[in-house]
Structures are given as structure tokens and as C-alpha cells.
Amino acid sequence: MAKFADHNETFSLAGLQQGTFSSVEWVTDLLQRIERSDKTINAYISTDGEWALEQAKAADQRRASGEAGPLCGAPIGVKDVLNVQGQPCHCASRILEGYTSPYDATAVSRLRDQGAVLLGRLNMDEFAMGSTNENSAFGAVRNPWNPDFVPGGSSGGSAAAVAAGSAWAALGTDTGGSIRQPASFCGRVGLKPSYGRVSRFGLTAFASSLDQIGPITQTVSDAATLLTALAGHDAKDSTSLKQAVPDYSSALKGDLRGMRLGLPKQYFIEGMDQEVEAAVRQATEQCRELGAELVEVSLPHTEYAIATYYIIATAEASANLARFDGVRYGAREAGSDPLDQYGKTRAAFFGPEVKRRIILGTYVLSSGYHDAYYLRAQQVRTLIRRDFEDAFKQCDALLTPVAPTTAYRIGERTADPIQMYLGDIFTVTANLAGICGLSVPCGFSSADLPIGLQILGPAFGEETILRVGHAYEQSTDWHVRRPPLWAGTAS
Amino acid sequence: MSDPHQPEIDVKYVAHLARMHLSDDEAEVFQEQLEHILEHVRQLSDLDVSGVEPTAHAVPVHNVFREDAVDASLPHEQAMDNAPQSRQGLFVVPRILE
Amino acid sequence: MSDAFKVSIGLETHVQLDTRSKIWCGCANVFGSEPNTDVCPVCLGYPGTMPVLNREAVRLTVMAGLMLGCEINRYSKFDRKSYFYPDMPKNYQISQYDLPLCLGGGVEIMVDGQPKNIRLNRIHLEEDVAKNNHFEGFSGVDFNRAGTPLMEIVSEPDLSSAEEAFAYLQALKQMLVYGGISECNLEQGNMRCDINCSVRPAAQEQLGTKTEIKNMNTFKGVLRSLTYEIKRQIDVVSSGGRVVQETRRWDDEAGVTRSMRSKEDAHDYRYFPEPDLMPVVLSEQEIEGWRASLPEMPTTRRQRFVDEYGLPDYDAGVLVADKAVADFFEAVARDAGNPKAASNWMMTEMLRVLSADDLEIADIKVTPAALAVLIRLVDEKAINNTGAKEVFAELVANGGDPKAIVEAKGLAQVSDTGALNTWVEEAIAAHPNVVDDYRGGKRAALQFLMGQVMRASQGKANPPMVLQALRDKLDS
Numbered sequence A: 001m002a003k004f005a006d007h008n009e010t011f012s013l014a015g016l017q018q019g020t021f022s023s024v025e026w027v028t029d030l031l032q033r034i035e036r037s038d039k040t041i042n043a044y045i046s047t048d049g050e051w052a053l054e055q056a057k058a059a060d061q062r063r064a065s066g067e068a069g070p071l072c073g074a075p076i077g078v079k080d081v082l083n084v085q086g087q088p089c090h091c092a093s094r095i096l097e098g099y100t101s102p103y104d105a106t107a108v109s110r111l112r113d114q115g116a117v118l119l120g121r122l123n124m125d126e127f128a129m130g131s132t133n134e135n136s137a138f139g140a141v142r143n144p145w146n147p148d149f150v151p152g153g154s155s156g157g158s159a160a161a162v163a164a165g166s167a168w169a170a171l172g173t174d175t176g177g178s179i180r181q182p183a184s185f186c187g188r189v190g191l192k193p194s195y196g197r198v199s200r201f202g203l204t205a206f207a208s209s210l211d212q213i214g215p216i217t218q219t220v221s222d223a224a225t226l227l228t229a230l231a232g233h234d235a236k237d238s239t240s241l242k243q244a245v246p247d248y249s250s251a252l253k254g255d256l257r258g259m260r261l262g263l264p265k266q267y268f269i270e271g272m273d274q275e276v277e278a279a280v281r282q283a284t285e286q287c288r289e290l291g292a293e294l295v296e297v298s299l300p301h302t303e304y305a306i307a308t309y310y311i312i313a314t315a316e317a318s319a320n321l322a323r324f325d326g327v328r329y330g331a332r333e334a335g336s337d338p339l340d341q342y343g344k345t346r347a348a349f350f351g352p353e354v355k356r357r358i359i360l361g362t363y364v365l366s367s368g369y370h371d372a373y374y375l376r377a378q379q380v381r382t383l384i385r386r387d388f389e390d391a392f393k394q395c396d397a398l399l400t401p402v403a404p405t406t407a408y409r410i411g412e413r414t415a416d417p418i419q420m421y422l423g424d425i426f427t428v429t430a431n432l433a434g435i436c437g438l439s440v441p442c443g444f445s446s447a448d449l450p451i452g453l454q455i456l457g458p459a460f461g462e463e464t465i466l467r468v469g470h471a472y473e474q475s476t477d478w479h480v481r482r483p484p485l486w487a488g489t490a491s
Numbered sequence B: 001m002s003d004p005h006q007p008e009i010d011v012k013y014v015a016h017l018a019r020m021h022l023s024d025d026e027a028e029v030f031q032e033q034l035e036h037i038l039e040h041v042r043q044l045s046d047l048d049v050s051g052v053e054p055t056a057h058a059v060p061v062h063n064v065f066r067e068d069a070v071d072a073s074l075p076h077e078q079a080m081d082n083a084p085q086s087r088q089g090l091f092v093v094p095r096i097l098e
Numbered sequence C: 001m002s003d004a005f006k007v008s009i010g011l012e013t014h015v016q017l018d019t020r021s022k023i024w025c026g027c028a029n030v031f032g033s034e035p036n037t038d039v040c041p042v043c044l045g046y047p048g049t050m051p052v053l054n055r056e057a058v059r060l061t062v063m064a065g066l067m068l069g070c071e072i073n074r075y076s077k078f079d080r081k082s083y084f085y086p087d088m089p090k091n092y093q094i095s096q097y098d099l100p101l102c103l104g105g106g107v108e109i110m111v112d113g114q115p116k117n118i119r120l121n122r123i124h125l126e127e128d129v130a131k132n133n134h135f136e137g138f139s140g141v142d143f144n145r146a147g148t149p150l151m152e153i154v155s156e157p158d159l160s161s162a163e164e165a166f167a168y169l170q171a172l173k174q175m176l177v178y179g180g181i182s183e184c185n186l187e188q189g190n191m192r193c194d195i196n197c198s199v200r201p202a203a204q205e206q207l208g209t210k211t212e213i214k215n216m217n218t219f220k221g222v223l224r225s226l227t228y229e230i231k232r233q234i235d236v237v238s239s240g241g242r243v244v245q246e247t248r249r250w251d252d253e254a255g256v257t258r259s260m261r262s263k264e265d266a267h268d269y270r271y272f273p274e275p276d277l278m279p280v281v282l283s284e285q286e287i288e289g290w291r292a293s294l295p296e297m298p299t300t301r302r303q304r305f306v307d308e309y310g311l312p313d314y315d316a317g318v319l320v321a322d323k324a325v326a327d328f329f330e331a332v333a334r335d336a337g338n339p340k341a342a343s344n345w346m347m348t349e350m351l352r353v354l355s356a357d358d359l360e361i362a363d364i365k366v367t368p369a370a371l372a373v374l375i376r377l378v379d380e381k382a383i384n385n386t387g388a389k390e391v392f393a394e395l396v397a398n399g400g401d402p403k404a405i406v407e408a409k410g411l412a413q414v415s416d417t418g419a420l421n422t423w424v425e426e427a428i429a430a431h432p433n434v435v436d437d438y439r440g441g442k443r444a445a446l447q448f449l450m451g452q453v454m455r456a457s458q459g460k461a462n463p464p465m466v467l468q469a470l471r472d473k474l475d476s
Ligand SMILES: [Mg+2]
Pocket: C095, C126, C152
């Protein structure tokens, strides 16, 4: 379609709003792009083109009748961990084979209410467990900047699709960095809202006290638009807070005058990738130029965060994933009695990383070890929360790297789980503390792989981090760079 | 965290608690990996946490209730649609021996 | 039971709460629906679903705690208890571990005419599980019951005989029904209990090894299984053996308890705080408000029946034993303006009918209003006692309006002196010997003549008037 020759307009909702193209035209073009790009990156587990076009048609009608909001007709991909009525929800696992969801996740129904078009189901690490998107029963996702590298995880499909131009935006989930890290590895914007900001109802739980749904987008402004639609109290999620939802777009002011931004010294560590450190330092300088005051702060319990996170997350996961037993839904393997059947079903259809985490989580809760591991981790979680409370007394937001490195080569870290886990050091703390975090592109390595800047804000401080992210983004051009795959797929 | 040098996790037993059969090969790999992970995790015992309240929820909210009102249930056919096996309107499992 | 042994029994009683909807979702909390029709993604444990706590389930549990003298925890929370079983939709049960809603308290029972307090350890709130059905070659699960609010009342091992356990359950049931906490309908599984039982030589301080009898759903079963189990344990110990700590199953047909798996899996419930539910914090004000709204308890009501209606203590006790019977009585007493007569009717006719046909008072066709009308008819002498009994029988059989029945059956009492005099004169004329006996000082002869008159009137004659007329004639 000539209209989308360079494909850049399609990343602004303005085209829809101004009538340059219709949602049906946009979705038609995207479905072709998905087909082409997914041969390389494998971002989608499934698409339902007919259904997507139906939604697009309805959105166009709604827009024509003049009652359309900003998201009407916007094509969005959904991570395979979110329930959409009438669609499968595999969580990238074989154990949910055959399952069709009878209901919509609240985040999904809020997008639908606005007239957004759901394109398909995005690949991910099985049950959101992983940092590379190599743990998927539907095959690894590849990084659009270089298919020999991982896109990050667990929302790897979401980040790769947005980076490759095969979705306008995508929903991801973040339990320990699963939105921010793949957004960073793929050179896009990723927002993890504060715990309780977006309803988790319909999100297949990995770790209930850490999970949050958020957008992966091309720009900070798009993230603000999506958060405005997603956020707010939901009676079906007891942990969603009754806080008013501001119009996040109006928080994007363009400069950082009068803001104090903290640099946590524990987040600029030895052994960090030099190029990453240089790019992030450069970004902090840029923020200073935009009017912010930089202060050094301390988050003294950072070194304990990985241990704390992997105890709490796996403990909760071991219970959350107990329901997959092949009785009410999903795949089953025959057994001689119910418990034998469970043992065989769960052995046959869970992947290795999921099994590893279920075992770890079961262990840290088990009799004799509960207090030493689980209870202690909960106590350390309190210390980590306090670190942030203290830090936010000294500054409005924190600037840090998203990850110590750029994207890994496929297969590079699969053999040693602990090395993989340690890569989450800068992201897990936000989930433990319940605060919000934003990942924005801030440069490239010499290998042409994206680097991300993380902006952390206090709980329910999304306006602050969006303002910082937006001001920084607008003063750079990292976010408008396109991966090689993008050009290759343009029609 | 008793003796830091003693492998304390019995992967096969823990997998049994989680109702997940493991092959011998799997058990061997997991045993080594999990010991390695636990070695790292054990650093938490360095911290003095006496008197520190545990955090179970990231937000301090209480008393979230629903009112006692009946909503529509799932139509029976839809409830059974996802069942791997059903009979007489019931979800089938191998016979439970009491 | 042998005096050489002491018995210690503790009960964990599960009571389904009388809410409209389930504990975490809006599915109806009802009994007897077609399998898997009162289910939704939440109570089927679908991926992505979350529980939201039913406020009424909390209120009812706290009300039960207040009735039973528990201390109410101001801060309470929910925990996940992990174990895999087909009746568990999530393979963990949401329950309360270290901070239940209620702590302590007690239940008073009567033992040999003396009150005995059975201490409670705690009451916590949790979700009921699904129901497994067993067939040839497979089992099938019905999730209608899954997510029914369930209160678990844990007693201390203060019960020392099967009879005490039985009395404890009855007392508990009576109070819970009084409080509107649960219907405690045993047929519908509203009340089920697990029994912990141990014996020890009388001289021994420390409790003996206990066994657990799981999932009893009738009080008679509790009585019988404990009678058996106590004897079994005493036999084991007496013959030099040791009781094995294990779970046993009651075989009702055979009348024995049986060991369930010989090597049962060690349970490791891996409790941890439920991340999807926020803690419950109760204010002083709220708890005191609920305390003030507590319904009258049976013992208080019994005393009030004595004080207010002048009933004998025994009668008051009988009437309050069943809340529905007591409610019925009070309605009749109020309407009829004659508590004494209301009590007499309840104690004799009503309870006889209920026990003869094994009925609940709710099942009976007589309404309190109808019985009150009947009492008024007697009081107004519009009908005599014989007639009243006939009307009552008709009310039991078919219900209806007592006045209409009196009319239809022609039971109106005859107080017309003309008719009475005729029957009296006929009776005197027909039995001259009896008349002589009476006049000779045999007072009982009067009763005979009275009977003759009543028979002649087909029971409709007003008895005091007949008596008066006979005396007038014979003594003149
Ligand atoms: Mg229980």
C-alpha cells in the first residue's frame, strides 16, 4: 500500500485522527508486515486477521460517527499472558493447549471499550519466566536490530513487534523487568506502572505481588495515552487502588526545570558494560542540560534484590501455577490416579525454566525452610522499599541503566540460570518496592544494539517519570531510528 | 540455612511436593543449578532483619470487599468446553481411591 | 467406658455460611443445582482470575465469634494453603493461617446436669472445595460447592466422651442457627467435622497419640464412630499395643473406623500470605455494632420465656431448643394473647405431630396465626377442647382457617340452655342407678353422666354448663 511506503506515519495516531488512512487500511498493512517480519522475529504466537479487520471496521464506523477517543482504531498486540474472550491464552506454554478464554482481562476490555484493534497474541517467555524470550513453547523471538540476538524478555514478542513495526503498540507485563528490559533491548519505550495502578484481572499470574501490565510503545507520548486508558481501580482486582487517573498526556511538559533527579550509586557498578554506562551517563548529562539537578543517592540493599526477588517471585509462582493440572482446562497426560496424572501432565507440558522456578518456589516455602528463605526475603523486601522511600525524599525520580548489558546473543546465557537472573538487577527492585519505571532508548552499542535509560519514580508517580522520559526523548533522536528489519519489510 | 556447604535441597522430593515428575536427567541438572542458585540466595542471611516487618503487599491497603450479591455464572456448556474430558456434566479425573 | 482411661477429643467443625453468593465471586451459594452450573472463571480457578472477599462472609464469621465468646482479631489476613487434589480448583485453598478472624471462646454443654465449657482455639474463614463423585472406572468433579464460604471452628481437646462430642455439636448448631450464621442443614452438608481423638491411662498427664477421623457429616455418625474409636484405642493400649497417628475413615455400614492409606503422604501446606487479597482490619466501632445486633441466644431466651410468659423452666427449655419452634411459639402467644395455652398446644399437640412424622416446623401446614385463632375460639367458648383438637388435626392435614373448619364440621359449642337441659334430663332418666349412686355420695357418678351428655351432644356441649346443669338437677 503506497500510503505506507516508508511506514513511518503508521506510528502516529494522527493519521487516523486526521483521516489520512483508515483503521482498516492500517490493519490490512500491518497484517502483511506481521507475516513478513515474523518469518524472522517470530513475535506473534497467533493472529486473527479476520477478527482484527472486523474490529478495525467497527472502529472506522465509530470514528465516522464522531464519538471516537484517541485509541479508536489503533492496532495493538497483546502479550499471550492476557485473557481475551474467545481467544486462546497459551502463556507461551504447551500446558494451556486447547484453552479458550471465556472472559476479557480488564486491561483488554478497557482498550476494547476505546475502540482499539487487537491484532494478535504476542510471543513471550513461558508464563513470563525469562529475560530473553528463549523460553517459549512457540519458539524464541529474535531481536529486530539483529536476529542473532535476543529481544529480551519476558515481553520479548511485544517489544520486537513494536520495534519491527508490526504493531503500533503492545501490552506487556512486568514482574521483574519484563516490560522495561525488552523495550530497552529493542530500542523502544516500556512503562511499568506502579503496583495497583492497572488492574491485573485477566493477567495469568506469575508473581501476584509483583506483576503489572503496561505498554510498550514507539514514544513516551504513546505510553502516556495508553496508560490513561489502562489505569484505574477495578472491583475485580482487590489490589488495584482507588486513585484518580490523571490525563498522563498533559504531564508531558518538554523540559526538566526545577526537577531533582537521583543517580543511585549502586546502579553504576563495576563489571557493567562500558558502552551501556557511557550511554546512560550521557543521558543523565542531557537531563541536566534540560534543567534537572542531578544528585547522587544510595539504595544500600540493591545487592540483595536478586535473591529477594527470586525467592518471592518463585514462591508465589509455585502456587499460581499449581492450577495447571489438566482437570478443568488445558493439556493433560493420562495417569493411574489423579495425583499421578498431575505429575505426568506437569512434567510433560511445562518447560525447563518454569519447572526450575516451581521447584525453587516450592522449596523456599516448604516446612523447615520457609522462615529462612521466604519470610526473610519478605523482610528484606521491606528494607528495599525503605531504600526507595528514603531516596525519593531527596529527588523526584531516579536515572539508571535498564540492564547492565545490551541484548545477549541467542543461546549465550541459557546454560547458567544464575547469570541470567543477575541481569535483572536494575529492574527487579521497582517490582519489589511497588514503584513505577520507564525505559526509554538512550543510545546504541558499537554492535548497533539499543541501550535503554531507566527512569524510576515513586509509587503513583507516573506523571513524573513520563515527563522526564518525554523531555529526554524529544531532545534526542534515538526513538526514531529504525532497525534494519524495518526497512526490509517496508512495502 | 543450616550448614552452608551441605546440599540442602532434594530436588526430586520438592518436585514431588509440586506434583511434577522429573526424569533422572532433569533431576540431576536441576539439582546442580538449584544448589548454585541457593548459594547466591543464601547471602540474605548476612543481613540483620530482626524487628523488620515482612512486606506481603506492595501497597498498604486493607478492607477490600464485594457486596454479597449474585452475578451470572458461566453457562454450563461453556464451563465444560475447556475440559480435557467430561462426562455427565462433571470434570473427569482418574478414579479417586479413598 | 473404662475409668482406667481418659479420653480427649477435639473437633474441627466446618460450617457453610448462609450468604447469597460465594466467597470470592458472584456465583450463587445454593445447594442442589445441576453439576457445574453455579461456576465461573473465578471459582473454576481459571488463569488470570482473582478473588474478591464477600463482606457478608466476614460479618457472619465475626458474629459467630461474638456469640461464642471469641476475641475478634482487629487485624486479620488470608493465606494460601497448598495441596493438590481434584476438588481444589487452584490446588491451593485460600484460608487463614496465623491471623484468623476469631480466637478463643467456648461452647457450653451439659454433662450430667452440670454445665461444662468446651474451649475453642479459633474460628477462621476459608473456601469450601468442590465435590468429587465416584463411578465405575472414573471420578467426576462438580465445582458448584467450590468457593462456598466456610467457617472452621477448632475446639481444644476438651471433650471426654462420644456423648460430649454429640452434645457439643448440637449446642453449636443451635447457636449458629439462632445467629442466622448457617442453616446447619446436615443433609446439605452445611456442617461437617473432622475428629481428633486420643486415649491415655487415667494417671497420665500427657495426651495420648491421636487419630483423625475425617469428614463426618452426621451427628449420629460422630457419636457412633467415636464410640467405636475410643473402644478400639483402649483395646490397643490395654493389650500392650501403641496407637498409630493416622487418618481413619468411618465406615458407617460396617460401624468401624478404618485406616486410610497406611503410609499417607506427609503434608507440607506451604502457607504464605494470599497476595491477591488485602488484610481485614476491623474497628472497635464496627465490632461493637455487630455485637449490639446479636440475636438472642437460647439460654437467654429460655429465661425470658420463664419470666415473660410464666412458663415452667422445663417447657421453656423444650421450646427454645429449636429456634423455629420458639419463633412459632412466640408468634402464637402474641397473637392469641394467651401464652400459657400457646405453650400447651406447642408442648403437646405440635411437638407430637413433629416427632411422629419427623417434620421440621417449617414444613407444617399450621400457621402461627391459625393456631392463635384456634386458641381464641377456645377462650371465647366458641368451641370446646374436643372440638379444638379436631380442628387442629384438620389444620395439620390440610391447613386452612380454623373458623371455616369449625363451621364446616359443625363443631360450634352448644351453650343453649334449652338443648342442654333436654340432654341432661335424658341422661338422668336413662340411668336412675347412677343417680342414686351420686346422691348416695359417689361423686364419680357425676363424671359418668357428664360423659353421657357430651356423647349425646356429639361433643359440642359446653362442659362447664353441662356440669352446672347436672348439679342443679341432681342436688335440688
Ligand atoms: Mg479447613
